[in-house]
Amino acid sequence: MSKPPSKPSSSRLKQSLGQGGRGRRRAAASRAVEQEKATPRQLPEHPRIPSAPAEVLTNKAEVEAFCAEARSAGEVAYDTEFIGEESYIPKICLVQLATPQRVVLIDPIQGAPLDAVWSLLSDPKVRVLVHSGLQDLVPIWRETGVPATNVLDTQVAAGFADRSFPIALSALVDEFVGITLDKSYTFTRWDQRPLRAGHLEYAADDVRFLFVIADALAARTAERGHDAKVKEECLTLVDPQTYTPDPVHRMQRALGNRKFNRRQRTALMELVTLRDHIAQTEDLPPRSVLKDDVCARVAKDMPKAKDALLAIKHFPRPVVEAWGDAILDLLGAVRKMESDDLVGGSPREESNQDRSRIDALHAFSSLLCWREGIDSGVGASRAEISRFYLDAKHGHRPVGVLDTGWRAELLGGPLFAMLQGETSLTFRWSAGPERADTSSSQP
Numbered sequence: 001m002s003k004p005p006s007k008p009s010s011s012r013l014k015q016s017l018g019q020g021g022r023g024r025r026r027a028a029a030s031r032a033v034e035q036e037k038a039t040p041r042q043l044p045e046h047p048r049i050p051s052a053p054a055e056v057l058t059n060k061a062e063v064e065a066f067c068a069e070a071r072s073a074g075e076v077a078y079d080t081e082f083i084g085e086e087s088y089i090p091k092i093c094l095v096q097l098a099t100p101q102r103v104v105l106i107d108p109i110q111g112a113p114l115d116a117v118w119s120l121l122s123d124p125k126v127r128v129l130v131h132s133g134l135q136d137l138v139p140i141w142r143e144t145g146v147p148a149t150n151v152l153d154t155q156v157a158a159g160f161a162d163r164s165f166p167i168a169l170s171a172l173v174d175e176f177v178g179i180t181l182d183k184s185y186t187f188t189r190w191d192q193r194p195l196r197a198g199h200l201e202y203a204a205d206d207v208r209f210l211f212v213i214a215d216a217l218a219a220r221t222a223e224r225g226h227d228a229k230v231k232e233e234c235l236t237l238v239d240p241q242t243y244t245p246d247p248v249h250r251m252q253r254a255l256g257n258r259k260f261n262r263r264q265r266t267a268l269m270e271l272v273t274l275r276d277h278i279a280q281t282e283d284l285p286p287r288s289v290l291k292d293d294v295c296a297r298v299a300k301d302m303p304k305a306k307d308a309l310l311a312i313k314h315f316p317r318p319v320v321e322a323w324g325d326a327i328l329d330l331l332g333a334v335r336k337m338e339s340d341d342l343v344g345g346s347p348r349e350e351s352n353q354d355r356s357r358i359d360a361l362h363a364f365s366s367l368l369c370w371r372e373g374i375d376s377g378v379g380a381s382r383a384e385i386s387r388f389y390l391d392a393k394h395g396h397r398p399v400g401v402l403d404t405g406w407r408a409e410l411l412g413g414p415l416f417a418m419l420q421g422e423t424s425l426t427f428r429w430s431a432g433p434e435r436a437d438t439s440s441s442q443p
Contacts, residue, residue, distance in 0.1 A: 017316060
Protein backbone atom coordinates (compact mmCIF):
# COMPACT_ATOMS: atom_id res chain seq x y z
CA MET A 1 0.00 0.00 0.00
CA SER A 2 1.05 3.64 -0.35
CA LYS A 3 2.44 5.51 2.61
CA PRO A 4 -0.05 6.65 5.29
CA PRO A 5 -1.97 9.84 4.48
CA SER A 6 -1.10 13.11 6.18
CA LYS A 7 -3.23 14.53 8.95
CA PRO A 8 -6.37 16.37 7.77
CA SER A 9 -6.08 20.07 8.50
CA SER A 10 -9.36 20.37 10.37
CA SER A 11 -9.17 17.21 12.48
CA ARG A 12 -10.53 17.55 16.02
CA LEU A 13 -10.56 13.93 17.08
CA LYS A 14 -8.75 14.57 20.37
CA GLN A 15 -11.49 16.92 21.51
CA SER A 16 -14.33 14.94 19.94
CA LEU A 17 -13.49 11.50 21.26
CA GLY A 18 -12.05 12.67 24.58
CA GLN A 19 -11.34 10.19 27.33
CA GLY A 20 -13.00 6.82 27.07
CA GLY A 21 -15.12 4.96 29.58
CA ARG A 22 -12.08 3.89 31.55
CA GLY A 23 -11.01 7.53 31.86
CA ARG A 24 -14.43 8.46 33.18
CA ARG A 25 -14.22 5.62 35.69
CA ARG A 26 -10.84 6.95 36.85
CA ALA A 27 -12.28 10.40 37.42
CA ALA A 28 -15.27 8.99 39.30
CA ALA A 29 -13.03 6.79 41.43
CA SER A 30 -10.79 9.72 42.31
CA ARG A 31 -13.81 11.66 43.54
CA ALA A 32 -15.14 8.66 45.46
CA VAL A 33 -11.98 7.83 47.41
CA GLU A 34 -12.10 10.51 50.10
CA GLN A 35 -11.43 8.71 53.35
CA GLU A 36 -7.93 7.82 54.48
CA LYS A 37 -7.28 4.74 56.58
CA ALA A 38 -7.90 5.44 60.24
CA THR A 39 -5.40 2.89 61.56
CA PRO A 40 -1.97 2.18 60.05
CA ARG A 41 -1.51 -1.47 59.24
CA GLN A 42 1.17 -3.68 60.76
CA LEU A 43 3.66 -5.12 58.29
CA PRO A 44 5.31 -8.45 59.11
CA GLU A 45 8.96 -8.28 60.07
CA HIS A 46 10.95 -9.88 57.28
CA PRO A 47 14.38 -9.07 55.84
CA ARG A 48 12.92 -9.09 52.32
CA ILE A 49 10.00 -6.76 53.08
CA PRO A 50 10.90 -3.04 53.34
CA SER A 51 8.93 -1.77 56.33
CA ALA A 52 9.46 1.98 56.09
CA PRO A 53 6.87 4.18 54.34
CA ALA A 54 7.48 4.83 50.66
CA GLU A 55 9.67 7.81 49.82
CA VAL A 56 8.56 10.14 47.03
CA LEU A 57 11.47 11.21 44.81
CA THR A 58 11.11 14.33 42.68
CA ASN A 59 14.62 15.35 41.61
CA LYS A 60 17.52 13.97 39.62
CA ALA A 61 19.95 13.56 42.51
CA GLU A 62 17.49 11.48 44.55
CA VAL A 63 16.61 9.25 41.59
CA GLU A 64 20.21 8.63 40.61
CA ALA A 65 21.22 7.86 44.18
CA PHE A 66 18.50 5.24 44.57
CA CYS A 67 19.28 3.69 41.17
CA ALA A 68 22.92 3.35 42.19
CA GLU A 69 21.80 1.69 45.42
CA ALA A 70 19.56 -0.75 43.54
CA ARG A 71 22.30 -1.53 41.03
CA SER A 72 24.62 -2.43 43.91
CA ALA A 73 21.93 -4.67 45.39
CA GLY A 74 21.59 -6.49 42.05
CA GLU A 75 17.80 -6.65 42.14
CA VAL A 76 14.89 -4.25 42.07
CA ALA A 77 11.10 -4.57 42.10
CA TYR A 78 9.38 -2.42 39.48
CA ASP A 79 5.90 -1.20 38.57
CA THR A 80 4.26 1.89 37.08
CA GLU A 81 1.02 3.78 37.38
CA PHE A 82 -0.01 5.11 33.99
CA ILE A 83 -3.02 6.41 32.11
CA GLY A 84 -3.37 4.70 28.76
CA GLU A 85 -6.84 5.65 27.57
CA GLU A 86 -6.15 9.27 26.63
CA SER A 87 -3.04 9.24 24.44
CA TYR A 88 -1.20 7.10 21.89
CA ILE A 89 1.72 6.60 24.27
CA PRO A 90 0.47 5.93 27.81
CA LYS A 91 1.22 8.73 30.25
CA ILE A 92 3.49 7.53 33.04
CA CYS A 93 2.35 9.14 36.26
CA LEU A 94 4.43 7.27 38.83
CA VAL A 95 7.26 4.73 38.85
CA GLN A 96 7.49 2.38 41.84
CA LEU A 97 10.84 0.81 42.68
CA ALA A 98 11.95 -1.21 45.68
CA THR A 99 14.91 -3.00 47.15
CA PRO A 100 14.50 -5.27 50.17
CA GLN A 101 15.32 -2.20 52.30
CA ARG A 102 13.47 0.71 50.62
CA VAL A 103 10.44 1.57 48.53
CA VAL A 104 10.54 4.73 46.43
CA LEU A 105 7.91 6.37 44.28
CA ILE A 106 9.49 8.38 41.48
CA ASP A 107 7.19 11.19 40.37
CA PRO A 108 7.79 12.43 36.80
CA ILE A 109 4.82 14.78 37.07
CA GLN A 110 6.66 16.59 39.86
CA GLY A 111 9.77 16.81 37.67
CA ALA A 112 11.69 13.60 38.45
CA PRO A 113 13.71 12.47 35.40
CA LEU A 114 13.48 8.80 34.44
CA ASP A 115 16.64 8.27 32.37
CA ALA A 116 18.49 6.66 35.30
CA VAL A 117 15.50 4.38 35.92
CA TRP A 118 15.44 3.04 32.35
CA SER A 119 19.20 2.51 32.47
CA LEU A 120 18.87 0.56 35.72
CA LEU A 121 16.07 -1.64 34.44
CA SER A 122 17.90 -2.51 31.19
CA ASP A 123 21.09 -3.49 33.06
CA PRO A 124 21.54 -7.27 32.56
CA LYS A 125 23.29 -7.50 35.95
CA VAL A 126 20.15 -6.30 37.77
CA ARG A 127 17.27 -8.74 38.25
CA VAL A 128 13.98 -6.92 37.71
CA LEU A 129 10.92 -8.27 39.53
CA VAL A 130 7.49 -7.44 38.12
CA HIS A 131 3.97 -8.79 38.33
CA SER A 132 2.04 -8.95 35.05
CA GLY A 133 4.72 -6.62 33.83
CA LEU A 134 4.50 -6.55 30.02
CA GLN A 135 2.94 -3.08 29.78
CA ASP A 136 5.32 -1.75 32.41
CA LEU A 137 8.33 -3.04 30.45
CA VAL A 138 7.34 -1.31 27.21
CA PRO A 139 8.66 2.16 28.25
CA ILE A 140 12.16 0.72 28.78
CA TRP A 141 12.29 -0.37 25.15
CA ARG A 142 10.60 2.79 23.92
CA GLU A 143 12.93 5.16 25.79
CA THR A 144 16.23 3.32 25.32
CA GLY A 145 15.80 1.05 22.32
CA VAL A 146 17.02 -1.76 24.58
CA PRO A 147 14.58 -4.06 26.39
CA ALA A 148 15.05 -5.21 29.95
CA THR A 149 17.11 -8.39 29.84
CA ASN A 150 16.86 -9.94 33.31
CA VAL A 151 13.18 -10.12 34.28
CA LEU A 152 11.20 -12.37 36.58
CA ASP A 153 7.44 -11.97 36.38
CA THR A 154 5.80 -13.40 39.50
CA GLN A 155 2.52 -13.92 37.66
CA VAL A 156 4.33 -16.13 35.15
CA ALA A 157 6.23 -17.97 37.90
CA ALA A 158 2.98 -18.65 39.77
CA GLY A 159 1.63 -20.44 36.69
CA PHE A 160 4.45 -22.97 37.05
CA ALA A 161 3.94 -23.36 40.81
CA ASP A 162 0.49 -24.94 40.85
CA ARG A 163 -1.27 -21.58 40.99
CA SER A 164 -3.78 -20.23 38.52
CA PHE A 165 -2.68 -18.14 35.56
CA PRO A 166 -3.18 -15.27 35.36
CA ILE A 167 -3.28 -14.64 39.10
CA ALA A 168 -3.72 -11.29 40.81
CA LEU A 169 -0.90 -9.87 42.91
CA SER A 170 -3.35 -9.48 45.81
CA ALA A 171 -3.91 -13.26 45.87
CA LEU A 172 -0.17 -13.93 46.15
CA VAL A 173 0.28 -11.28 48.84
CA ASP A 174 -2.58 -12.79 50.80
CA GLU A 175 -1.07 -16.30 50.50
CA PHE A 176 2.60 -15.58 51.11
CA VAL A 177 2.50 -12.43 53.26
CA GLY A 178 -0.85 -12.70 55.01
CA ILE A 179 -2.01 -9.18 54.14
CA THR A 180 -5.13 -8.15 52.26
CA LEU A 181 -4.36 -5.35 49.84
CA ASP A 182 -6.64 -2.35 49.55
CA LYS A 183 -7.68 -2.09 45.88
CA SER A 184 -9.90 1.00 46.21
CA TYR A 185 -7.35 3.10 44.29
CA THR A 186 -7.23 0.82 41.24
CA PHE A 187 -9.18 3.29 39.07
CA THR A 188 -7.96 6.72 39.93
CA ARG A 189 -6.47 9.81 38.31
CA TRP A 190 -2.80 9.12 38.91
CA ASP A 191 -1.85 12.38 37.23
CA GLN A 192 -3.59 14.48 39.88
CA ARG A 193 -1.51 16.05 42.64
CA PRO A 194 -1.07 15.99 45.55
CA LEU A 195 -1.19 12.22 46.02
CA ARG A 196 -2.88 11.17 49.24
CA ALA A 197 -1.42 8.77 51.78
CA GLY A 198 -3.73 6.04 50.50
CA HIS A 199 -2.41 6.49 46.98
CA LEU A 200 1.18 6.20 48.17
CA GLU A 201 0.49 3.03 50.14
CA TYR A 202 -1.41 1.47 47.26
CA ALA A 203 1.39 2.23 44.80
CA ALA A 204 4.10 1.01 47.19
CA ASP A 205 2.28 -2.29 47.74
CA ASP A 206 2.71 -3.15 44.06
CA VAL A 207 6.45 -3.63 44.66
CA ARG A 208 6.91 -3.97 48.42
CA PHE A 209 6.15 -7.70 48.62
CA LEU A 210 7.59 -8.95 45.32
CA PHE A 211 10.85 -10.19 46.87
CA VAL A 212 9.09 -12.48 49.34
CA ILE A 213 6.69 -13.72 46.67
CA ALA A 214 9.50 -14.37 44.19
CA ASP A 215 11.46 -16.32 46.79
CA ALA A 216 8.43 -18.46 47.72
CA LEU A 217 7.60 -19.22 44.10
CA ALA A 218 11.23 -20.00 43.29
CA ALA A 219 11.25 -22.66 45.99
CA ARG A 220 8.14 -24.27 44.52
CA THR A 221 9.26 -24.14 40.88
CA ALA A 222 12.67 -25.56 41.86
CA GLU A 223 10.96 -28.40 43.69
CA ARG A 224 9.03 -29.27 40.52
CA GLY A 225 12.01 -28.74 38.19
CA HIS A 226 10.42 -25.80 36.40
CA ASP A 227 13.10 -23.14 36.92
CA ALA A 228 14.30 -23.31 33.32
CA LYS A 229 10.72 -23.12 32.03
CA VAL A 230 10.02 -19.98 34.07
CA LYS A 231 13.20 -18.36 32.79
CA GLU A 232 12.34 -19.29 29.20
CA GLU A 233 8.82 -17.93 29.53
CA CYS A 234 10.05 -14.64 31.01
CA LEU A 235 12.42 -14.24 28.06
CA THR A 236 9.41 -13.49 25.86
CA LEU A 237 8.90 -10.35 27.95
CA VAL A 238 12.32 -9.07 26.90
CA ASP A 239 12.27 -10.23 23.27
CA PRO A 240 12.53 -7.19 20.95
CA GLN A 241 9.92 -8.79 18.68
CA THR A 242 7.43 -8.41 21.52
CA TYR A 243 7.65 -4.64 21.09
CA THR A 244 7.76 -4.55 17.29
CA PRO A 245 4.36 -3.90 15.66
CA ASP A 246 3.28 -6.83 13.51
CA PRO A 247 0.52 -5.96 10.99
CA VAL A 248 -0.50 -9.60 10.55
CA HIS A 249 -0.79 -10.15 14.30
CA ARG A 250 -2.86 -6.98 14.70
CA MET A 251 -5.10 -8.15 11.87
CA GLN A 252 -5.56 -11.58 13.43
CA ARG A 253 -6.39 -10.06 16.81
CA ALA A 254 -9.07 -7.84 15.24
CA LEU A 255 -10.33 -10.75 13.13
CA GLY A 256 -10.98 -13.03 16.09
CA ASN A 257 -13.02 -16.08 15.05
CA ARG A 258 -14.54 -14.41 11.98
CA LYS A 259 -14.19 -16.17 8.63
CA PHE A 260 -12.90 -13.69 6.06
CA ASN A 261 -11.67 -14.28 2.52
CA ARG A 262 -8.20 -13.13 1.49
CA ARG A 263 -9.33 -9.72 0.21
CA GLN A 264 -11.29 -9.00 3.37
CA ARG A 265 -8.31 -10.07 5.49
CA THR A 266 -6.06 -7.76 3.48
CA ALA A 267 -8.51 -4.89 3.95
CA LEU A 268 -8.57 -5.54 7.69
CA MET A 269 -4.77 -5.62 7.92
CA GLU A 270 -4.48 -2.35 6.02
CA LEU A 271 -7.26 -0.79 8.07
CA VAL A 272 -5.75 -1.60 11.47
CA THR A 273 -2.42 -0.27 10.17
CA LEU A 274 -4.14 2.96 9.12
CA ARG A 275 -5.91 3.05 12.50
CA ASP A 276 -2.53 2.98 14.22
CA HIS A 277 -1.33 5.83 12.01
CA ILE A 278 -4.46 7.86 12.81
CA ALA A 279 -4.05 7.19 16.52
CA GLN A 280 -0.40 8.23 16.47
CA THR A 281 -1.19 11.36 14.46
CA GLU A 282 -4.10 12.35 16.71
CA ASP A 283 -2.38 11.21 19.94
CA LEU A 284 -5.16 8.78 20.81
CA PRO A 285 -5.22 5.08 21.75
CA PRO A 286 -5.90 3.05 18.57
CA ARG A 287 -9.06 1.42 19.90
CA SER A 288 -10.58 4.76 20.80
CA VAL A 289 -10.31 5.65 17.11
CA LEU A 290 -11.94 2.43 15.86
CA LYS A 291 -12.76 -0.65 17.89
CA ASP A 292 -11.71 -4.04 16.55
CA ASP A 293 -15.25 -5.14 15.74
CA VAL A 294 -15.84 -1.90 13.79
CA CYS A 295 -12.67 -2.47 11.76
CA ALA A 296 -13.79 -6.03 11.05
CA ARG A 297 -17.21 -4.84 9.89
CA VAL A 298 -15.66 -2.27 7.56
CA ALA A 299 -13.29 -4.88 6.11
CA LYS A 300 -16.13 -7.33 5.54
CA ASP A 301 -18.56 -4.82 3.98
CA MET A 302 -15.92 -2.80 2.03
CA PRO A 303 -18.16 0.31 1.90
CA LYS A 304 -17.70 2.81 -0.95
CA ALA A 305 -19.13 5.99 0.58
CA LYS A 306 -19.00 7.94 3.85
CA ASP A 307 -22.70 7.39 4.43
CA ALA A 308 -22.07 3.65 4.38
CA LEU A 309 -19.29 4.09 6.95
CA LEU A 310 -21.65 6.02 9.22
CA ALA A 311 -24.24 3.26 8.87
CA ILE A 312 -21.86 0.83 10.57
CA LYS A 313 -22.72 0.51 14.25
CA HIS A 314 -20.37 2.41 16.59
CA PHE A 315 -18.36 4.01 13.77
CA PRO A 316 -17.49 7.46 15.23
CA ARG A 317 -18.71 10.35 13.11
CA PRO A 318 -15.60 12.46 13.90
CA VAL A 319 -13.42 9.73 12.39
CA VAL A 320 -15.52 9.74 9.21
CA GLU A 321 -15.32 13.52 9.01
CA ALA A 322 -11.56 13.66 9.51
CA TRP A 323 -10.32 10.42 7.95
CA GLY A 324 -13.22 9.05 5.90
CA ASP A 325 -11.58 9.81 2.55
CA ALA A 326 -8.38 8.03 3.58
CA ILE A 327 -10.35 4.95 4.69
CA LEU A 328 -12.34 4.84 1.45
CA ASP A 329 -9.16 5.27 -0.62
CA LEU A 330 -7.61 2.36 1.27
CA LEU A 331 -10.60 0.12 0.60
CA GLY A 332 -10.60 1.12 -3.06
CA ALA A 333 -6.93 0.20 -3.38
CA VAL A 334 -7.57 -3.22 -1.81
CA ARG A 335 -10.38 -3.88 -4.30
CA LYS A 336 -7.92 -3.35 -7.16
CA MET A 337 -5.12 -5.51 -5.73
CA GLU A 338 -4.02 -8.55 -7.69
CA SER A 339 -4.61 -11.91 -6.05
CA ASP A 340 -0.89 -12.50 -5.57
CA ASP A 341 -0.63 -9.31 -3.48
CA LEU A 342 -3.30 -10.32 -0.97
CA VAL A 343 -2.38 -11.68 2.46
CA GLY A 344 -2.41 -15.41 3.12
CA GLY A 345 -5.60 -17.37 2.79
CA SER A 346 -8.28 -17.71 5.41
CA PRO A 347 -7.64 -20.06 8.32
CA ARG A 348 -8.56 -23.66 7.56
CA GLU A 349 -12.11 -24.50 8.46
CA GLU A 350 -12.77 -26.94 11.31
CA SER A 351 -15.22 -29.70 10.49
CA ASN A 352 -17.46 -31.14 13.21
CA GLN A 353 -15.02 -34.03 13.59
CA ASP A 354 -12.10 -31.60 13.70
CA ARG A 355 -13.71 -29.62 16.50
CA SER A 356 -14.19 -32.72 18.61
CA ARG A 357 -10.61 -33.83 18.10
CA ILE A 358 -9.20 -30.36 18.78
CA ASP A 359 -11.25 -30.16 21.97
CA ALA A 360 -9.89 -33.56 23.00
CA LEU A 361 -6.31 -32.44 22.31
CA HIS A 362 -6.95 -29.27 24.29
CA ALA A 363 -8.16 -31.36 27.22
CA PHE A 364 -5.11 -33.63 26.83
CA SER A 365 -2.85 -30.56 26.90
CA SER A 366 -4.54 -29.30 30.06
CA LEU A 367 -4.06 -32.66 31.77
CA LEU A 368 -0.38 -32.79 30.82
CA CYS A 369 0.07 -29.34 32.35
CA TRP A 370 -1.95 -30.27 35.44
CA ARG A 371 0.20 -33.33 36.01
CA GLU A 372 3.28 -31.09 36.16
CA GLY A 373 1.71 -28.43 38.38
CA ILE A 374 1.53 -25.95 35.47
CA ASP A 375 -1.65 -24.00 34.86
CA SER A 376 -3.18 -24.83 31.48
CA GLY A 377 -3.37 -21.10 30.71
CA VAL A 378 0.41 -21.06 30.49
CA GLY A 379 0.46 -24.07 28.19
CA ALA A 380 -1.41 -23.66 24.92
CA SER A 381 -4.66 -22.01 23.90
CA ARG A 382 -7.30 -23.82 21.91
CA ALA A 383 -6.50 -21.61 18.90
CA GLU A 384 -2.85 -22.70 19.04
CA ILE A 385 -3.85 -26.34 19.31
CA SER A 386 -6.27 -25.90 16.41
CA ARG A 387 -3.46 -24.59 14.18
CA PHE A 388 -1.25 -27.46 15.37
CA TYR A 389 -3.92 -30.05 14.54
CA LEU A 390 -4.90 -28.60 11.16
CA ASP A 391 -1.25 -28.39 10.06
CA ALA A 392 -0.75 -32.05 10.98
CA LYS A 393 -4.00 -33.07 9.30
CA HIS A 394 -2.87 -31.48 6.03
CA GLY A 395 0.45 -33.28 6.11
CA HIS A 396 2.62 -30.51 7.54
CA ARG A 397 4.90 -30.83 10.55
CA PRO A 398 3.23 -28.44 13.04
CA VAL A 399 5.20 -25.32 13.84
CA GLY A 400 4.52 -22.56 16.33
CA VAL A 401 4.54 -22.35 20.12
CA LEU A 402 4.03 -26.11 20.47
CA ASP A 403 7.14 -26.83 18.43
CA THR A 404 9.64 -24.73 20.40
CA GLY A 405 11.10 -24.62 23.89
CA TRP A 406 9.61 -26.37 26.88
CA ARG A 407 6.19 -26.68 25.22
CA ALA A 408 7.66 -28.87 22.47
CA GLU A 409 8.78 -31.46 25.01
CA LEU A 410 5.85 -31.29 27.40
CA LEU A 411 3.00 -30.74 24.93
CA GLY A 412 4.02 -30.78 21.27
CA GLY A 413 5.66 -34.21 21.30
CA PRO A 414 2.82 -36.05 23.10
CA LEU A 415 0.13 -34.26 21.07
CA PHE A 416 1.82 -35.13 17.79
CA ALA A 417 2.26 -38.74 18.93
CA MET A 418 -1.44 -38.82 19.76
CA LEU A 419 -2.29 -37.57 16.26
CA GLN A 420 -0.03 -40.22 14.74
CA GLY A 421 -1.75 -42.97 16.73
CA GLU A 422 1.42 -43.74 18.67
CA THR A 423 0.09 -43.03 22.15
CA SER A 424 -3.14 -43.03 24.12
CA LEU A 425 -4.56 -41.26 27.14
CA THR A 426 -5.85 -42.95 30.28
CA PHE A 427 -7.95 -40.78 32.58
CA ARG A 428 -9.92 -41.90 35.62
CA TRP A 429 -12.28 -39.68 37.59
CA SER A 430 -13.27 -40.39 41.20
CA ALA A 431 -12.77 -37.71 43.82
CA GLY A 432 -10.76 -35.83 41.22
CA PRO A 433 -8.41 -36.38 38.30
CA GLU A 434 -6.14 -39.16 39.56
CA ARG A 435 -4.06 -40.15 36.61
CA ALA A 436 -3.30 -38.83 33.17
CA ASP A 437 -0.52 -40.69 31.40
CA THR A 438 0.59 -41.82 28.00
CA SER A 439 1.51 -45.28 26.79
CA SER A 440 2.63 -46.86 23.56
CA SER A 441 -0.65 -48.65 22.97
CA GLN A 442 -2.87 -47.77 20.07
CA PRO A 443 -6.02 -45.70 20.86
